[in-house]
Amino acid sequence: MISLHENGTVRMKGLKVEILLALLVMEQVFDKYHLGTIITAGTEIYDKNGKRIHMIGSLHDTGYAVDLRSKHIPDACWTTFLSDLRNALGVEYQVIIHDTHLHIELQPPIDRRFTA
Numbered sequence: 001m002i003s004l005h006e007n008g009t010v011r012m013k014g015l016k017v018e019i020l021l022a023l024l025v026m027e028q029v030f031d032k033y034h035l036g037t038i039i040t041a042g043t044e045i046y047d048k049n050g051k052r053i054h055m056i057g058s059l060h061d062t063g064y065a066v067d068l069r070s071k072h073i074p075d076a077c078w079t080t081f082l083s084d085l086r087n088a089l090g091v092e093y094q095v096i097i098h099d100t101h102l103h104i105e106l107q108p109p110i111d112r113r114f115t116a
């Protein structure tokens with residue numbers, strides 16, 4: 001099941017359909033491990049104190065990134081879980097491991113006009 005962080009600060013407005021699709025794909029992987037798919041950050045830019053949450057230029061700002069809770073993933077299955085997640089998402093998405101969460105983003109499309 002997909003749910004939002006219980007603190008109520010996650011903003012979904014402007015989240016791109018590509019990230020919604022990724023969430024549905026990732027939910028299947030979390031389900032396989034009997035874990036909840038918990039969104040900890042979406043498109044919010046500032047915290048309640050007006051401090052920027054993500055880096056300037058972050059794909060969170062444009063709705064092309066989402067953060068998911070990772071602390072409930074058992075150490076024993078961490079490697080296989082991550083492998084399953086990356087395989088399920090394919091090459092268009094990048095999964096970045098942070099201390100407190102997984103950051104998933106859609107890779108910016110390559111402008112083929114400027115590549116050989």
Ligand SMILES: [Zn+2]
Nearest residue numbers: 065066067103
């Ligand atoms: Zn993030």
